[in-house]
Amino acid sequence: MKKALSLLTVSAMAVSMLAGCGSSKPAETTAAATTAAAAETTAAATEAASEAATEAAAAATDADLSDKKVGVCIYQFSDNFMTLFRNELQNYLVSLGFKAENIEIMDGANDQATQTNQIQNFITKGVDCLIINPVNSSSAATITDMVTAANIPLVYINREPDAQEEQRWADENMKVCYVGCDARQSGTMQGEIIADLENHGDINGDGKVSYIMIEGDPENVDAQYRTEFSVKALKDAGIEVEQLDDQVGNWDQAQAQSLVANSLAQHGKDIEVVFCNNDAMALGALQAIEAAGETVGTDVYLVGVDALQEACDNVKAGKQTGTVFNDHISQSHSAADAAVKYITGGDNEHYIGCDYVKVTSDNVDDVLASLG
Numbered sequence: 001m002k003k004a005l006s007l008l009t010v011s012a013m014a015v016s017m018l019a020g021c022g023s024s025k026p027a028e029t030t031a032a033a034t035t036a037a038a039a040e041t042t043a044a045a046t047e048a049a050s051e052a053a054t055e056a057a058a059a060a061t062d063a064d065l066s067d068k069k070v071g072v073c074i075y076q077f078s079d080n081f082m083t084l085f086r087n088e089l090q091n092y093l094v095s096l097g098f099k100a101e102n103i104e105i106m107d108g109a110n111d112q113a114t115q116t117n118q119i120q121n122f123i124t125k126g127v128d129c130l131i132i133n134p135v136n137s138s139s140a141a142t143i144t145d146m147v148t149a150a151n152i153p154l155v156y157i158n159r160e161p162d163a164q165e166e167q168r169w170a171d172e173n174m175k176v177c178y179v180g181c182d183a184r185q186s187g188t189m190q191g192e193i194i195a196d197l198e199n200h201g202d203i204n205g206d207g208k209v210s211y212i213m214i215e216g217d218p219e220n221v222d223a224q225y226r227t228e229f230s231v232k233a234l235k236d237a238g239i240e241v242e243q244l245d246d247q248v249g250n251w252d253q254a255q256a257q258s259l260v261a262n263s264l265a266q267h268g269k270d271i272e273v274v275f276c277n278n279d280a281m282a283l284g285a286l287q288a289i290e291a292a293g294e295t296v297g298t299d300v301y302l303v304g305v306d307a308l309q310e311a312c313d314n315v316k317a318g319k320q321t322g323t324v325f326n327d328h329i330s331q332s333h334s335a336a337d338a339a340v341k342y343i344t345g346g347d348n349e350h351y352i353g354c355d356y357v358k359v360t361s362d363n364v365d366d367v368l369a370s371l372g
């Protein structure tokens with residue numbers, strides 16, 4: 001298991017605690033405020049957050065969980081980010097006292113029918129709690145009905161159901177919650193990384209930033225928000241923008257590589273910024289950029305989200321302009337802690353949030369150290 005509370009995670013937690021939005025939906029958290037607050041986080045606050053989290057973990061482990069069963073459904077095992085998430089989740093559940101053989105994790109293979117069958121099997125087996133990363137968040141209402149009818153508590157992760165569905169959990173007092181980050185914040189941070197450059201992303205000096213957008217699965221609110229808010233942050237900074245291309249890469253490296261190669265063949269050096277909704281696609285974009293003989297930082301800027309190890313290595317080497325840390329450690333721990341609370345008869349907020357952290361060459365060493 002990764003260090004439960006890396007310095008980075010602690011400071012992000014301290015920020016969210018200070019801002020009071022760690023466990024409830026951030027109203028309109030501005031990324032700028034978050035970043036400024038992060039810089040000002042004092043050692044004392046960091047220590048306090050660390051102590052509070054240690055106490056919470058200790059309290060959670062008081063109960064005997066050795067005979068409790070958890071079913072976990074992941075939308076697709078081949079997703080890089082969800083692989084980090086599920087490995088951390090598994091290790092943390094064991095550290096809380098669950099037996100490894102009582103934690104079953106299924107691959108939905110990006111097919112809702114397959115995942116729905118897996119959920120049905122978990123219900124038949126009588127697991128004590130389900131943690132679900134839905135293939136389609138629009139199937140959440142059906143999933144919730146199936147699971148709650150069997151009196152099994154449910155923790156959704158990573159793919160947020162819509163507001164109407166979340167409202168129902170509160171109205172009907174269901175043992176159902178969602179753990180995730182607000183993707184508007186990550187999109188805003190991507191835009192800010194470009195706006196903060198000396199030339200504000202305008203490499204050719206024509207007074208506007210010409211960009212291409214490579215989107216994740218459009219059904220996923222993370223993709224929708226990152227697409228919208230990255231560009232909004234540039235506009236909010238008073239920068240004129242021009243969209244040269246907008247393509248769906250489905251969170252996937254190979255798809256992004258071919259999309260960016262096509263776009264470069266069409267627009268060449270007119271492209272000043274490549275926005276990718278995640279790092280897997282930024283890795284694919286980099287392959288296409290290098291194959292076209294272009295250099296990140298000189299010919300084009302490139303940003304992603306997640307802070308995958310490989311992407312951070314690229315930020316350090318100047319081959320990716322920046323990324324945004326999508327804290328799989330904090331999210332997986334919050335999901336497991338919520339499951340324990342339900343299993344031991346407690347309750348949870350219906351929305352359990354988490355803050356993103358901007359990553360550039362300025363802080364990439366700290367981020368890499370925290371990822372271990």
Ligand code: BGC
Pocket residue numbers: 079080081082158159216220222251277278279280305306326
């Ligand atoms: C991550 C992506 C991932 C997706 C899966 C997003 O939050 O940034 O890398 O593919 O979740 O749903």
